[in-house]
Amino acid sequence: MIALDTNILVYAHRAGVPEHSAAKRSIGEVAGSAGGWCIPFPCIAEFWAVVTHPGSSGRPSRPREARQFLDNLVAAGAKILYPRSGAMERLAELAVRLNIEGARIFDLQIGLICQDGGAREIWSHDCNFIAVPGLVVNDPL
Numbered sequence: 001m002i003a004l005d006t007n008i009l010v011y012a013h014r015a016g017v018p019e020h021s022a023a024k025r026s027i028g029e030v031a032g033s034a035g036g037w038c039i040p041f042p043c044i045a046e047f048w049a050v051v052t053h054p055g056s057s058g059r060p061s062r063p064r065e066a067r068q069f070l071d072n073l074v075a076a077g078a079k080i081l082y083p084r085s086g087a088m089e090r091l092a093e094l095a096v097r098l099n100i101e102g103a104r105i106f107d108l109q110i111g112l113i114c115q116d117g118g119a120r121e122i123w124s125h126d127c128n129f130i131a132v133p134g135l136v137v138n139d140p141l
Helices: 006-013 020-031 041-051 063-075 087-097 104-117
Strands: 002-004 037-040 079-081 121-123 136-138
Touching (some): 002 020, 006 063, 041 104, 079 104, 087 104
Parallel strands (some): 002 037, 002 121, 121 136
């Protein structure tokens, strides 16, 4: 299963960004993959925060528009991954082992949810994405 990071969702939603076409193609590609695809739950909240923020570039999306975009992804087969029981303990243990500091914990959280949910790979346009050992990070753009 392949997971999608927030930035891929944002670029696919925002028609005015240079990465828009490539992000939409990537979603189409992953939606057609045999192994399935998913979105970690924290990426849903992060997507919403970015696209509906009043200070976002271009016109901020209305909540209804953000919801429709997400509903369309689920209708196209995206599975939403949620943290499993005991996620805090596993996150803290891995963060100590990998010496994670500051905001990098958010990527680690996403990577852990992906791994726990059965994803083998995450697609992200973030060249500094911190992945859980065993989770492959690829940039489809």
